[in-house]
Amino acid sequence: MAARRLLTRALRPLCPLGARQPARALFVREGRGDGSCSITQLDSSTLRYLQTENHELVRQETSSAKTLMDIGTRRIFSSDHDIFRESVRKFFQEAVLPYHAEWEKAGQVSRELWEKAGQQGLLGVNILEKHGGIGGDLLSSAVVLEEQMYVNCTGPGFSLHSDIVMPYIANYGSKDQIERFIPEMSAGKCIGAIAMTEPGAGSDLQGVRTYAKKDGSDWILNGSKVFITNGWMSNLVIVVAVTNREARSPAHGISLFLVENGMKGFIKGRKLEKIGLKAQDTAELFFEDVRLPASALLGQENKGFYYLMAELPQERLFIADMALASCEFMFEETRNYVKQRKAFGKTIAHLQTVQHKLAELKTQICVGRTFVDSCLQLHEEKRLDSSTASMAKYWASDLQNSVATQCVQLHGGWGYMWEYPIAKAFVDSRVQPIYGGTNEIMKELIARDIVIDK
Protein backbone atom coordinates (compact mmCIF):
# COMPACT_ATOMS: atom_id res chain seq x y z
CA MET A 1 0.00 0.00 0.00
CA ALA A 2 2.89 2.37 0.83
CA ALA A 3 4.03 2.38 -2.78
CA ARG A 4 0.63 3.52 -3.97
CA ARG A 5 0.13 7.00 -5.26
CA LEU A 6 -3.22 8.71 -5.49
CA LEU A 7 -4.23 10.23 -8.74
CA THR A 8 -6.99 12.79 -9.24
CA ARG A 9 -8.20 13.29 -12.74
CA ALA A 10 -11.28 13.74 -14.81
CA LEU A 11 -12.93 10.36 -15.32
CA ARG A 12 -13.46 10.92 -19.04
CA PRO A 13 -10.12 9.60 -20.37
CA LEU A 14 -10.57 6.31 -18.54
CA CYS A 15 -14.22 5.74 -19.39
CA PRO A 16 -15.80 4.43 -22.52
CA LEU A 17 -16.87 7.37 -24.67
CA GLY A 18 -20.45 8.42 -24.00
CA ALA A 19 -20.76 6.50 -20.69
CA ARG A 20 -22.52 8.35 -17.91
CA GLN A 21 -19.69 9.91 -15.95
CA PRO A 22 -19.34 11.73 -12.66
CA ALA A 23 -17.34 14.95 -13.00
CA ARG A 24 -14.28 13.73 -11.11
CA ALA A 25 -13.08 10.54 -9.50
CA LEU A 26 -10.07 9.33 -7.60
CA PHE A 27 -7.75 6.67 -8.89
CA VAL A 28 -4.74 4.93 -7.52
CA ARG A 29 -1.71 4.26 -9.63
CA GLU A 30 0.51 1.33 -8.63
CA GLY A 31 3.92 0.76 -10.14
CA ARG A 32 4.57 -2.86 -11.22
CA GLY A 33 8.34 -2.56 -10.93
CA ASP A 34 8.91 -3.03 -14.66
CA GLY A 35 8.10 0.60 -15.49
CA SER A 36 4.42 -0.09 -16.20
CA CYS A 37 1.57 0.62 -13.80
CA SER A 38 -2.02 -0.30 -13.09
CA ILE A 39 -4.75 2.24 -12.38
CA THR A 40 -7.79 1.40 -10.27
CA GLN A 41 -10.64 3.47 -9.01
CA LEU A 42 -10.67 3.99 -5.24
CA ASP A 43 -13.55 3.32 -2.92
CA SER A 44 -14.07 5.89 -0.19
CA SER A 45 -12.69 3.77 2.67
CA THR A 46 -9.41 3.14 0.83
CA LEU A 47 -9.28 6.83 0.04
CA ARG A 48 -9.68 7.72 3.70
CA TYR A 49 -6.98 5.19 4.63
CA LEU A 50 -4.53 6.62 2.12
CA GLN A 51 -5.22 10.14 3.24
CA THR A 52 -4.66 9.27 6.89
CA GLU A 53 -1.45 7.55 5.86
CA ASN A 54 -0.44 10.97 4.52
CA HIS A 55 -0.18 9.96 0.91
CA GLU A 56 -0.09 12.84 -1.50
CA LEU A 57 -2.61 13.32 -4.27
CA VAL A 58 -1.01 13.49 -7.68
CA ARG A 59 -1.45 17.13 -8.55
CA GLN A 60 -2.49 18.76 -11.78
CA GLU A 61 -0.19 21.29 -13.36
CA THR A 62 -1.55 24.76 -14.11
CA SER A 63 -2.01 24.01 -17.80
CA SER A 64 -4.56 21.23 -17.08
CA ALA A 65 -6.38 22.94 -14.22
CA LYS A 66 -9.80 24.51 -14.57
CA THR A 67 -8.35 27.95 -13.87
CA LEU A 68 -4.76 29.14 -13.55
CA MET A 69 -5.41 30.07 -9.92
CA ASP A 70 -6.89 26.76 -8.73
CA ILE A 71 -6.03 25.51 -5.29
CA GLY A 72 -4.58 21.97 -5.24
CA THR A 73 -2.44 22.31 -8.35
CA ARG A 74 1.31 22.35 -9.11
CA ARG A 75 3.55 19.53 -8.01
CA ILE A 76 5.88 21.75 -5.97
CA PHE A 77 3.10 22.16 -3.40
CA SER A 78 1.49 19.71 -0.97
CA SER A 79 -1.97 19.41 0.55
CA ASP A 80 -0.64 21.31 3.58
CA HIS A 81 0.18 24.23 1.30
CA ASP A 82 -3.35 23.99 -0.09
CA ILE A 83 -4.91 24.29 3.35
CA PHE A 84 -2.66 27.26 4.05
CA ARG A 85 -3.53 28.78 0.67
CA GLU A 86 -7.26 28.53 1.43
CA SER A 87 -6.83 30.62 4.56
CA VAL A 88 -4.50 33.12 2.86
CA ARG A 89 -7.00 33.52 0.01
CA LYS A 90 -9.76 34.20 2.50
CA PHE A 91 -7.59 36.77 4.25
CA PHE A 92 -6.82 38.72 1.07
CA GLN A 93 -10.41 38.56 -0.11
CA GLU A 94 -11.85 39.73 3.20
CA ALA A 95 -9.21 41.94 4.81
CA VAL A 96 -7.53 43.49 1.76
CA LEU A 97 -9.65 43.55 -1.40
CA PRO A 98 -12.64 45.51 -0.02
CA TYR A 99 -10.39 48.29 1.36
CA HIS A 100 -7.80 48.59 -1.39
CA ALA A 101 -9.49 51.38 -3.37
CA GLU A 102 -9.57 53.49 -0.20
CA TRP A 103 -5.87 52.79 0.40
CA GLU A 104 -5.05 53.72 -3.19
CA LYS A 105 -6.45 57.18 -2.48
CA ALA A 106 -4.50 57.39 0.79
CA GLY A 107 -1.27 56.20 -0.83
CA GLN A 108 -0.80 53.59 1.90
CA VAL A 109 -2.52 50.67 3.59
CA SER A 110 -3.61 50.77 7.25
CA ARG A 111 -1.43 49.77 10.19
CA GLU A 112 -4.30 47.64 11.38
CA LEU A 113 -3.90 45.50 8.26
CA TRP A 114 -0.27 44.76 9.13
CA GLU A 115 -1.28 43.62 12.60
CA LYS A 116 -4.11 41.52 11.21
CA ALA A 117 -1.65 39.86 8.84
CA GLY A 118 0.65 39.24 11.80
CA GLN A 119 -2.15 37.66 13.83
CA GLN A 120 -2.99 35.46 10.87
CA GLY A 121 0.64 34.24 10.65
CA LEU A 122 1.28 35.75 7.22
CA LEU A 123 4.42 37.74 8.04
CA GLY A 124 7.87 36.19 8.39
CA VAL A 125 6.45 32.91 7.14
CA ASN A 126 9.83 31.52 6.05
CA ILE A 127 11.73 32.76 9.11
CA LEU A 128 12.71 30.15 11.69
CA GLU A 129 10.40 29.81 14.65
CA LYS A 130 13.34 29.90 17.04
CA HIS A 131 14.09 33.39 15.69
CA GLY A 132 10.50 34.53 16.20
CA GLY A 133 9.24 33.79 12.68
CA ILE A 134 6.46 31.44 11.62
CA GLY A 135 8.80 28.58 10.66
CA GLY A 136 7.13 27.75 7.35
CA ASP A 137 8.97 26.76 4.21
CA LEU A 138 9.86 29.00 1.29
CA LEU A 139 6.91 27.68 -0.72
CA SER A 140 4.51 28.90 1.95
CA SER A 141 5.99 32.37 1.54
CA ALA A 142 5.34 32.02 -2.18
CA VAL A 143 1.71 31.13 -1.42
CA VAL A 144 1.26 34.45 0.42
CA LEU A 145 2.64 36.60 -2.38
CA GLU A 146 0.79 34.66 -5.08
CA GLU A 147 -2.51 35.06 -3.27
CA GLN A 148 -1.86 38.78 -2.95
CA MET A 149 -1.41 38.98 -6.71
CA TYR A 150 -4.57 36.90 -7.24
CA VAL A 151 -6.61 39.69 -5.61
CA ASN A 152 -4.68 42.26 -7.67
CA CYS A 153 -3.83 44.31 -4.58
CA THR A 154 -0.26 45.57 -4.59
CA GLY A 155 -0.51 47.96 -1.62
CA PRO A 156 0.65 45.79 1.28
CA GLY A 157 4.44 45.46 1.16
CA PHE A 158 4.32 42.12 2.94
CA SER A 159 6.72 40.25 0.70
CA LEU A 160 9.42 42.90 0.88
CA HIS A 161 9.05 42.93 4.67
CA SER A 162 8.94 39.15 5.16
CA ASP A 163 11.03 37.74 2.34
CA ILE A 164 13.59 40.48 1.79
CA VAL A 165 14.07 42.54 4.97
CA MET A 166 13.53 39.88 7.64
CA PRO A 167 16.02 37.38 6.13
CA TYR A 168 18.84 39.97 6.42
CA ILE A 169 18.16 40.26 10.15
CA ALA A 170 17.69 36.52 10.64
CA ASN A 171 20.80 35.65 8.59
CA TYR A 172 23.26 38.37 9.64
CA GLY A 173 21.78 39.90 12.80
CA SER A 174 23.14 39.48 16.31
CA LYS A 175 21.15 37.51 18.88
CA ASP A 176 19.96 40.82 20.35
CA GLN A 177 18.87 42.19 16.97
CA ILE A 178 17.00 38.99 16.15
CA GLU A 179 15.26 38.87 19.51
CA ARG A 180 14.37 42.53 19.39
CA PHE A 181 13.04 42.81 15.85
CA ILE A 182 11.92 39.48 14.41
CA PRO A 183 9.01 38.73 16.76
CA GLU A 184 7.72 42.30 16.39
CA MET A 185 8.03 42.07 12.61
CA SER A 186 6.18 38.75 12.55
CA ALA A 187 3.42 40.39 14.57
CA GLY A 188 3.14 43.26 12.06
CA LYS A 189 3.99 45.77 14.79
CA CYS A 190 7.34 46.67 13.28
CA ILE A 191 7.27 47.28 9.51
CA GLY A 192 10.52 46.75 7.63
CA ALA A 193 12.09 48.44 4.61
CA ILE A 194 15.44 48.27 2.85
CA ALA A 195 17.13 51.39 1.49
CA MET A 196 19.74 50.83 -1.17
CA THR A 197 18.76 53.23 -3.97
CA GLU A 198 19.80 56.88 -3.91
CA PRO A 199 18.91 59.73 -6.21
CA GLY A 200 22.27 59.27 -7.95
CA ALA A 201 22.76 55.50 -7.57
CA GLY A 202 20.34 52.73 -8.49
CA SER A 203 21.69 50.09 -10.84
CA ASP A 204 25.23 50.91 -9.78
CA LEU A 205 25.01 50.00 -6.11
CA GLN A 206 28.71 50.61 -5.66
CA GLY A 207 27.97 54.27 -6.36
CA VAL A 208 26.10 54.88 -3.07
CA ARG A 209 27.11 58.07 -1.27
CA THR A 210 25.30 57.69 2.06
CA TYR A 211 28.13 57.64 4.53
CA ALA A 212 28.47 56.32 8.07
CA LYS A 213 31.46 57.76 9.91
CA LYS A 214 32.85 56.18 13.06
CA ASP A 215 32.62 58.31 16.19
CA GLY A 216 33.99 56.35 19.14
CA SER A 217 31.91 53.20 19.10
CA ASP A 218 28.97 55.03 17.45
CA TRP A 219 28.36 55.85 13.81
CA ILE A 220 27.15 59.13 12.34
CA LEU A 221 24.97 58.58 9.28
CA ASN A 222 24.43 61.13 6.50
CA GLY A 223 22.80 60.80 3.09
CA SER A 224 19.50 60.15 1.40
CA LYS A 225 17.58 57.32 -0.22
CA VAL A 226 14.77 57.26 -2.73
CA PHE A 227 12.02 54.91 -3.99
CA ILE A 228 11.90 52.98 -0.70
CA THR A 229 9.05 50.45 -0.53
CA ASN A 230 7.25 50.60 2.86
CA GLY A 231 9.39 53.70 3.42
CA TRP A 232 6.64 55.89 4.84
CA MET A 233 5.16 53.32 7.24
CA SER A 234 8.43 51.64 8.17
CA ASN A 235 9.55 51.33 11.76
CA LEU A 236 12.87 49.80 10.83
CA VAL A 237 15.01 50.42 7.75
CA ILE A 238 18.10 48.53 6.64
CA VAL A 239 20.28 51.29 5.25
CA VAL A 240 23.16 50.64 2.85
CA ALA A 241 26.03 53.03 3.60
CA VAL A 242 29.69 53.50 2.79
CA THR A 243 31.88 52.89 5.83
CA ASN A 244 35.30 52.86 4.22
CA ARG A 245 35.99 55.39 1.50
CA GLU A 246 39.55 54.14 1.13
CA ALA A 247 38.64 50.52 0.44
CA ARG A 248 40.31 48.92 -2.60
CA SER A 249 36.91 48.90 -4.31
CA PRO A 250 33.56 50.40 -3.18
CA ALA A 251 32.23 46.87 -2.66
CA HIS A 252 34.79 46.37 0.12
CA GLY A 253 33.68 49.47 2.00
CA ILE A 254 29.90 49.12 2.33
CA SER A 255 27.99 48.17 5.50
CA LEU A 256 24.35 47.71 6.52
CA PHE A 257 22.70 49.54 9.42
CA LEU A 258 19.41 49.14 11.24
CA VAL A 259 17.87 52.59 11.46
CA GLU A 260 14.75 53.00 13.58
CA ASN A 261 11.87 55.36 13.22
CA GLY A 262 12.16 58.28 15.62
CA MET A 263 15.96 58.40 15.68
CA LYS A 264 17.11 62.01 15.72
CA GLY A 265 18.01 63.18 12.22
CA PHE A 266 16.10 60.37 10.46
CA ILE A 267 13.55 62.18 8.32
CA LYS A 268 10.95 60.71 6.03
CA GLY A 269 10.31 62.71 2.88
CA ARG A 270 7.09 62.42 0.97
CA LYS A 271 5.14 59.42 -0.22
CA LEU A 272 6.07 59.38 -3.89
CA GLU A 273 3.34 59.78 -6.48
CA LYS A 274 3.65 56.82 -8.82
CA ILE A 275 1.91 55.74 -12.01
CA GLY A 276 1.03 52.41 -10.35
CA LEU A 277 1.28 50.64 -6.97
CA LYS A 278 -1.02 53.39 -5.76
CA ALA A 279 -1.59 51.97 -2.28
CA GLN A 280 2.13 51.31 -1.72
CA ASP A 281 3.88 53.86 0.50
CA THR A 282 7.08 54.25 -1.52
CA ALA A 283 9.08 57.11 0.03
CA GLU A 284 12.22 59.20 0.20
CA LEU A 285 14.36 58.99 3.35
CA PHE A 286 16.93 61.46 4.68
CA PHE A 287 19.64 60.96 7.24
CA GLU A 288 21.10 64.08 8.83
CA ASP A 289 23.79 63.31 11.39
CA VAL A 290 21.86 60.32 12.69
CA ARG A 291 23.81 58.90 15.63
CA LEU A 292 23.73 55.11 15.55
CA PRO A 293 25.01 52.91 18.37
CA ALA A 294 27.45 50.11 17.52
CA SER A 295 24.52 47.70 17.96
CA ALA A 296 22.87 49.19 14.83
CA LEU A 297 25.49 47.64 12.55
CA LEU A 298 23.99 44.59 10.82
CA GLY A 299 26.55 41.81 10.40
CA GLN A 300 30.17 42.76 9.98
CA GLU A 301 31.62 46.13 9.06
CA ASN A 302 32.39 46.47 5.32
CA LYS A 303 30.65 43.19 4.47
CA GLY A 304 27.38 44.81 3.37
CA PHE A 305 27.90 44.38 -0.34
CA TYR A 306 28.42 40.63 0.05
CA TYR A 307 25.24 40.32 2.09
CA LEU A 308 23.36 42.17 -0.65
CA MET A 309 24.75 39.89 -3.34
CA ALA A 310 23.76 36.83 -1.30
CA GLU A 311 20.19 38.00 -0.66
CA LEU A 312 19.28 39.58 -4.01
CA PRO A 313 18.58 36.27 -5.83
CA GLN A 314 15.70 35.57 -3.42
CA GLU A 315 14.28 39.04 -4.09
CA ARG A 316 14.51 38.41 -7.83
CA LEU A 317 12.90 34.98 -7.60
CA PHE A 318 9.98 36.42 -5.66
CA ILE A 319 9.53 39.21 -8.21
CA ALA A 320 9.38 36.47 -10.86
CA ASP A 321 6.77 34.52 -8.91
CA MET A 322 4.76 37.69 -8.35
CA ALA A 323 4.93 38.34 -12.11
CA LEU A 324 3.63 34.87 -12.97
CA ALA A 325 0.85 35.08 -10.40
CA SER A 326 -0.16 38.43 -11.87
CA CYS A 327 -0.20 36.88 -15.36
CA GLU A 328 -2.45 34.11 -14.05
CA PHE A 329 -4.80 36.67 -12.53
CA MET A 330 -4.88 38.80 -15.70
CA PHE A 331 -5.54 35.78 -17.87
CA GLU A 332 -8.54 34.67 -15.80
CA GLU A 333 -9.87 38.21 -15.62
CA THR A 334 -9.67 38.45 -19.40
CA ARG A 335 -11.11 35.00 -20.04
CA ASN A 336 -14.17 35.99 -17.97
CA TYR A 337 -14.46 39.31 -19.76
CA VAL A 338 -14.37 37.98 -23.32
CA LYS A 339 -16.92 35.31 -22.43
CA GLN A 340 -19.50 37.94 -21.50
CA ARG A 341 -18.62 40.92 -23.75
CA LYS A 342 -20.77 40.96 -26.88
CA ALA A 343 -19.94 42.35 -30.31
CA PHE A 344 -21.65 41.61 -33.63
CA GLY A 345 -24.33 39.55 -31.87
CA LYS A 346 -22.00 37.08 -30.14
CA THR A 347 -19.54 37.16 -27.28
CA ILE A 348 -16.07 38.14 -28.42
CA ALA A 349 -14.88 34.75 -27.12
CA HIS A 350 -16.48 33.35 -30.28
CA LEU A 351 -13.98 35.18 -32.47
CA GLN A 352 -11.15 32.98 -33.62
CA THR A 353 -8.60 35.77 -33.32
CA VAL A 354 -9.59 36.20 -29.66
CA GLN A 355 -9.43 32.45 -29.07
CA HIS A 356 -5.97 32.25 -30.63
CA LYS A 357 -4.79 35.18 -28.51
CA LEU A 358 -6.02 33.40 -25.37
CA ALA A 359 -4.32 30.20 -26.51
CA GLU A 360 -1.03 32.06 -26.97
CA LEU A 361 -1.34 33.80 -23.60
CA LYS A 362 -2.17 30.61 -21.74
CA THR A 363 0.71 28.75 -23.36
CA GLN A 364 3.22 31.48 -22.55
CA ILE A 365 2.02 31.74 -18.95
CA CYS A 366 2.14 27.97 -18.40
CA VAL A 367 5.64 27.75 -19.90
CA GLY A 368 6.72 30.58 -17.59
CA ARG A 369 5.05 28.96 -14.59
CA THR A 370 7.00 25.75 -15.14
CA PHE A 371 10.34 27.59 -15.07
CA VAL A 372 9.46 29.75 -12.07
CA ASP A 373 8.14 26.73 -10.14
CA SER A 374 11.36 24.93 -10.91
CA CYS A 375 13.31 27.94 -9.56
CA LEU A 376 11.15 27.99 -6.41
CA GLN A 377 11.86 24.31 -5.90
CA LEU A 378 15.59 24.84 -6.46
CA HIS A 379 15.65 27.70 -4.00
CA GLU A 380 13.77 25.66 -1.42
CA GLU A 381 16.61 23.13 -1.80
CA LYS A 382 19.19 25.98 -1.63
CA ARG A 383 20.36 25.22 -5.18
CA LEU A 384 19.21 28.33 -7.07
CA ASP A 385 22.16 30.27 -8.49
CA SER A 386 22.18 34.00 -9.00
CA SER A 387 22.18 33.88 -12.78
CA THR A 388 19.13 31.57 -12.90
CA ALA A 389 17.28 33.87 -10.48
CA SER A 390 18.09 36.78 -12.81
CA MET A 391 16.70 34.82 -15.79
CA ALA A 392 13.47 34.22 -13.91
CA LYS A 393 13.14 37.89 -12.89
CA TYR A 394 13.83 39.31 -16.31
CA TRP A 395 11.79 36.82 -18.32
CA ALA A 396 8.78 36.66 -16.01
CA SER A 397 8.50 40.43 -15.54
CA ASP A 398 8.76 41.00 -19.30
CA LEU A 399 6.09 38.35 -19.80
CA GLN A 400 3.90 40.09 -17.23
CA ASN A 401 4.10 43.34 -19.20
CA SER A 402 3.37 41.62 -22.48
CA VAL A 403 0.38 39.78 -20.96
CA ALA A 404 -0.86 43.03 -19.38
CA THR A 405 -0.75 44.88 -22.71
CA GLN A 406 -2.60 42.12 -24.53
CA CYS A 407 -5.21 41.65 -21.80
CA VAL A 408 -5.96 45.39 -21.76
CA GLN A 409 -6.37 45.19 -25.55
CA LEU A 410 -8.87 42.34 -25.20
CA HIS A 411 -10.88 44.52 -22.80
CA GLY A 412 -11.13 47.33 -25.39
CA GLY A 413 -11.84 50.80 -23.95
CA TRP A 414 -12.98 49.32 -20.63
CA GLY A 415 -9.47 48.01 -20.13
CA TYR A 416 -8.29 51.59 -19.95
CA MET A 417 -10.72 52.44 -17.13
CA TRP A 418 -9.43 52.35 -13.54
CA GLU A 419 -12.60 50.64 -12.34
CA TYR A 420 -11.57 47.56 -14.32
CA PRO A 421 -9.01 45.43 -12.46
CA ILE A 422 -7.04 44.86 -15.65
CA ALA A 423 -6.19 48.59 -15.82
CA LYS A 424 -4.65 48.46 -12.35
CA ALA A 425 -2.78 45.23 -13.17
CA PHE A 426 -1.41 46.92 -16.29
CA VAL A 427 0.12 49.93 -14.49
CA ASP A 428 1.32 47.81 -11.58
CA SER A 429 3.17 45.53 -14.00
CA ARG A 430 5.34 48.33 -15.31
CA VAL A 431 7.63 48.55 -12.31
CA GLN A 432 8.53 44.88 -12.26
CA PRO A 433 11.26 45.10 -14.94
CA ILE A 434 12.68 48.15 -13.11
CA TYR A 435 13.08 47.33 -9.42
CA GLY A 436 15.03 44.50 -7.82
CA GLY A 437 17.72 45.29 -10.41
CA THR A 438 16.56 46.39 -13.86
CA ASN A 439 16.11 43.75 -16.54
CA GLU A 440 19.11 45.21 -18.38
CA ILE A 441 21.20 44.52 -15.27
CA MET A 442 19.70 41.00 -15.12
CA LYS A 443 20.99 40.41 -18.66
CA GLU A 444 24.42 41.71 -17.60
CA LEU A 445 24.50 39.16 -14.77
CA ILE A 446 23.31 36.31 -16.98
CA ALA A 447 25.76 37.24 -19.74
CA ARG A 448 28.70 37.50 -17.34
CA ASP A 449 28.10 33.91 -16.34
CA ILE A 450 27.90 32.81 -19.98
CA VAL A 451 31.16 34.30 -21.21
CA ILE A 452 33.30 33.79 -18.11
CA ASP A 453 36.18 31.28 -18.46
CA LYS A 454 35.35 28.56 -15.94
Ligand SMILES: Cc1cc2nc3c(=O)[nH]c(=O)nc-3n(C[C@H](O)[C@H](O)[C@H](O)COP(=O)(O)OP(=O)(O)OC[C@H]3O[C@@H](n4cnc5c(N)ncnc54)[C@H](O)[C@@H]3O)c2cc1C
Ligand atom coordinates in the same frame (compact mmCIF):
# COMPACT_ATOMS: atom_id res chain seq x y z
C1 LIG B 1 8.09 51.47 -7.07
C2 LIG B 1 9.55 51.27 -6.76
C3 LIG B 1 9.91 50.63 -5.59
C4 LIG B 1 11.26 50.49 -5.27
N1 LIG B 1 11.61 49.93 -4.05
C5 LIG B 1 12.91 50.00 -3.67
C6 LIG B 1 13.27 49.63 -2.33
O1 LIG B 1 12.44 49.20 -1.52
N2 LIG B 1 14.56 49.76 -1.97
C7 LIG B 1 15.52 50.22 -2.82
O2 LIG B 1 16.66 50.32 -2.43
N3 LIG B 1 15.21 50.55 -4.09
C8 LIG B 1 13.92 50.48 -4.52
N4 LIG B 1 13.59 50.85 -5.80
C9 LIG B 1 14.64 51.35 -6.69
C10 LIG B 1 14.97 50.41 -7.86
O3 LIG B 1 15.60 49.27 -7.41
C11 LIG B 1 15.80 51.22 -8.84
O4 LIG B 1 14.94 52.20 -9.41
C12 LIG B 1 16.43 50.37 -9.91
O5 LIG B 1 17.44 49.57 -9.37
C13 LIG B 1 17.02 51.20 -11.06
O6 LIG B 1 17.85 52.22 -10.59
P1 LIG B 1 17.67 53.74 -11.13
O7 LIG B 1 16.24 54.07 -10.96
O8 LIG B 1 18.66 54.58 -10.47
O9 LIG B 1 17.94 53.62 -12.68
P2 LIG B 1 19.38 53.78 -13.40
O10 LIG B 1 20.37 52.93 -12.71
O11 LIG B 1 19.69 55.22 -13.56
O12 LIG B 1 19.06 53.14 -14.82
C14 LIG B 1 18.46 53.90 -15.91
C15 LIG B 1 18.46 52.99 -17.13
O13 LIG B 1 19.80 52.67 -17.49
C16 LIG B 1 19.97 51.29 -17.57
N5 LIG B 1 21.29 50.89 -17.13
C17 LIG B 1 21.97 51.32 -16.05
N6 LIG B 1 23.15 50.69 -15.96
C18 LIG B 1 23.22 49.84 -16.99
C19 LIG B 1 24.18 48.90 -17.46
N7 LIG B 1 25.34 48.68 -16.83
N8 LIG B 1 23.92 48.21 -18.59
C20 LIG B 1 22.76 48.38 -19.25
N9 LIG B 1 21.81 49.26 -18.86
C21 LIG B 1 22.03 49.97 -17.75
C22 LIG B 1 18.90 50.73 -16.64
O14 LIG B 1 18.61 49.39 -16.95
C23 LIG B 1 17.75 51.67 -16.89
O15 LIG B 1 17.07 51.27 -18.03
C24 LIG B 1 12.25 50.95 -6.17
C25 LIG B 1 11.87 51.55 -7.37
C26 LIG B 1 10.55 51.73 -7.66
C27 LIG B 1 10.19 52.42 -8.94
